[in-house]
Amino acid sequence: MAYRRGSVLLAVPVLVLSLFLVGCPKRPATTAASAPPPTGSPSPAAPSTSPSGPAMTPSPAAPSTAPSSTTPPPPSEFSENANLKDVFFDFDKYDIRPGDAKILDTNAAWLKSNDNLVLIEGHCDERGTNEYNLALGERRAKSTMNYLVAQGVQASRITIISYGKERPTCTEHSEECWAKNRRAHFLVKAR
Amino acid sequence: MLRPGRPLAFLVALVLLAVIGGALSSPPAARSQAADVLLNVLATGAKKLNIVIPNFTVLSGADPAGLSKSLPQVTARDLTFSALFSVVSDVPPIPAGDPAGLRTAFANFAAAGAHAGLLGLLSLRGDRVEVEMRLHDLTSPEFRLISTKKLDLPAAQARRLAHKVADEIVLQFTGEAGIADTKIAYVGVVGGNKELHVMDYDGAGPTRVTSNNSINLSPVWSPDTRSLAFTSYMRGYPYLYRMFPFENRPVQVLAGFLGINTSPAFSPDGQSVALTLSRDGNPEVYVLNLATGAFRRLTTYSGIDTEPSWSPTGREIAFVSERAGGAQIFVMDAEGANVRRVTQSGFNTQPRWSPKGDTIAYTSRQGNFDLWAISPDGSNLRRLTVGPGNNEGSSWAPNGRHIVFQSSRSGRYQLFTMLADGSEQQPLPRGQGESTSASWSPRLP
Numbered sequence: 001m002a003y004r005r006g007s008v009l010l011a012v013p014v015l016v017l018s019l020f021l022v023g024c025p026k027r028p029a030t031t032a033a034s035a036p037p038p039t040g041s042p043s044p045a046a047p048s049t050s051p052s053g054p055a056m057t058p059s060p061a062a063p064s065t066a067p068s069s070t071t072p073p074p075p076s077e078f079s080e081n082a083n084l085k086d087v088f089f090d091f092d093k094y095d096i097r098p099g100d101a102k103i104l105d106t107n108a109a110w111l112k113s114n115d116n117l118v119l120i121e122g123h124c125d126e127r128g129t130n131e132y133n134l135a136l137g138e139r140r141a142k143s144t145m146n147y148l149v150a151q152g153v154q155a156s157r158i159t160i161i162s163y164g165k166e167r168p169t170c171t172e173h174s175e176e177c178w179a180k181n182r183r184a185h186f187l188v189k190a191r
Numbered sequence: 192m193l194r195p196g197r198p199l200a201f202l203v204a205l206v207l208l209a210v211i212g213g214a215l216s217s218p219p220a221a222r223s224q225a226a227d228v229l230l231n232v233l234a235t236g237a238k239k240l241n242i243v244i245p246n247f248t249v250l251s252g253a254d255p256a257g258l259s260k261s262l263p264q265v266t267a268r269d270l271t272f273s274a275l276f277s278v279v280s281d282v283p284p285i286p287a288g289d290p291a292g293l294r295t296a297f298a299n300f301a302a303a304g305a306h307a308g309l310l311g312l313l314s315l316r317g318d319r320v321e322v323e324m325r326l327h328d329l330t331s332p333e334f335r336l337i338s339t340k341k342l343d344l345p346a347a348q349a350r351r352l353a354h355k356v357a358d359e360i361v362l363q364f365t366g367e368a369g370i371a372d373t374k375i376a377y378v379g380v381v382g383g384n385k386e387l388h389v390m391d392y393d394g395a396g397p398t399r400v401t402s403n404n405s406i407n408l409s410p411v412w413s414p415d416t417r418s419l420a421f422t423s424y425m426r427g428y429p430y431l432y433r434m435f436p437f438e439n440r441p442v443q444v445l446a447g448f449l450g451i452n453t454s455p456a457f458s459p460d461g462q463s464v465a466l467t468l469s470r471d472g473n474p475e476v477y478v479l480n481l482a483t484g485a486f487r488r489l490t491t492y493s494g495i496d497t498e499p500s501w502s503p504t505g506r507e508i509a510f511v512s513e514r515a516g517g518a519q520i521f522v523m524d525a526e527g528a529n530v531r532r533v534t535q536s537g538f539n540t541q542p543r544w545s546p547k548g549d550t551i552a553y554t555s556r557q558g559n560f561d562l563w564a565i566s567p568d569g570s571n572l573r574r575l576t577v578g579p580g581n582n583e584g585s586s587w588a589p590n591g592r593h594i595v596f597q598s599s600r601s602g603r604y605q606l607f608t609m610l611a612d613g614s615e616q617q618p619l620p621r622g623q624g625e626s627t628s629a630s631w632s633p634r635l636p
Binding site for chain 2: 072074075076092127128129130131132134135136138139142159160161162163164166
């Protein structure tokens with residue numbers, strides 16, 4: 001609900017946002033960031049790294065007219081789907097547990113036979129600091145994405161978002177509750 | 192002249208008096224050296240400077256709001272908070288234009304043990320308020336005038352005058368201005384959403400400065416105190432923004448890449464923002480040049496690198512990395528080279544480099560979360576908080592003597608302050624909901 005207002009704004013290409021950025025002529029959003037590494041298919045377990053060096057800096061001459069199709073739809077346009085089950089993570093971990101790999105296999109099979117866009121949310125429990133949990137949730141969503149891609153789901157269909165510890169499903173201060181919150185959750189949107 | 196039933200609890204060693212006397216009689220050029228000595232004396236123990244802050248004397252204009260009483264009380268609280276002064280206030284004002292009366296008043300203060308006294312002269316002119324402060328050394332026979340200063344602000348900001356008076360008094364006795372005229376930004380829960388708020392450093396005047404009904408996180412002040420960088424989900428994804436809480440200016444997007452755009456930290460010169468982006472596949476630390484919009488990547492590790500914090504020189508950056516296993520604090524040069532590990536054990540996040548440069552405060556998990564401090568070279572490890580609950584999210588006052596942080600000790604998160612050694616922990620006034628992610632501003636211009 002909190003994002004209804006934002007969803008309208010996001011219909012505007014991100015490049016418009018950059019007009020507010022004083023002295024910055026570049027388009028701040030790139031879709032390359034969400035894509036897997038340029039070479040080959042990522043392995044599920046290994047976090048991907050991109051090459052370092054000057055290429056990391058967007059060229060000032062980069063065109064500010066990216067195709068709008070590369071801007072991800074706002075999260076509010078995605079909806080729940082009962083066929084896609086959550087996977088869960090150990091405390092401070094973001095690797096896919098063997099039991100959860102089976103869940104992801106099932107999710108991948110469904111996604112391959114249903115041509116939706118998918119949003120993977122990465123979540124953490126309440127312990128820990130905001131900023132680190134945002135990074136941890138990102139890694140959980142990314143690990144999940146990498147696994148699905150390795151199973152043959154097109155990376156271009158997948159967007160990830162980290163909520164850190166900001167969106168718990170369970171609000172009690174117990175291990176049982178924390179375990180439920182350390183999750184990757186799936187939402188879909190028709191193409 | 193002193194209020195009956197409120198004796199001065201002044202306990203000061205003669206050596207301190209001697210030091211103060213030396214500091215006050217030194218020429219201005221030499222003052223800072225003497226002031227350093229004084230500050231060292233004051234900071235190491237319970238010895239405090241005794242000062243009397245009488246109610247202000249109204250020179251002109253009407254005072255329906257009672258500023259002549261409320262402003263000196265604010266100044267008195269500021270000086271008490273500094274932990275450098277023992278303050279007596281709520282004393283009747285000294286009559287204007289009455290040198291004999293002034294001398295009698297100061298003589299009474301001095302006899303009671305006061306080292307310094309303030310004469311505050313208040314002029315009210317409609318929408319402007321002026322305070323002329325006259326700070327006197329009551330240890331000298333003629334009650335020598337140490338400092339006089341005229342301060343003028345719009346009536347709506349009258350409270351800042353009291354803070355500025357306090358900061359000037361601290362400057363005179365320590366060689367560095369106080370930190371009363373500062374703000375604290377923080378995240379407050381409003382209707383289930385997290386919105387940014389700004390208040391005076393002492394908790395007065397809390398004001399919501401975002402209203403986007405989403406999740407707003409990690410506000411940090413720019414060095415000019417005009418803007419806050421923060422992460423927000425206002426457009427759905429966690430982008431990094433900059434807003435101007437005191438100006439009618441639109442919010443700027445600083446970074447809107449896919450993935451996370453988090454953990455902003457302004458460089459000390461205000462020209463760059465260090466931040467965390469995951470656009471290249473995993474969370475890495477970058478520096479955004481605000482003039483050119485260019486992003487420069489500093490870290491290269493396949494796991495998490497995040498939470499940059501600049502050294503006050505701008506030449507180094509502390510950050511969190513899991514490259515050694517669990518989260519630990521590291522330091523690197525501002526160009527990303529020469530990475531050194533600072534913390535060795537535990538699970539450590541939220542490094543916050545002291546404005547004085549010699550300390551990094553951080554949050555360590557050992558069961559619960561508590562605040563610790565360490566020198567940038569990894570020495571001098573010490574614990575600042577010992578529960579109860581979680582204590583995290585520290586932010587330094589600009590003088591490096593105070594820290595604001597969040598604690599769940601009362602059942603829900605609220606903001607507390609303490610001295611840099613962990614002493615004097617006290618809550619800030621609590622709001623409606625939880626308050627977290629405090630950022631202490633630099634001194635206001």
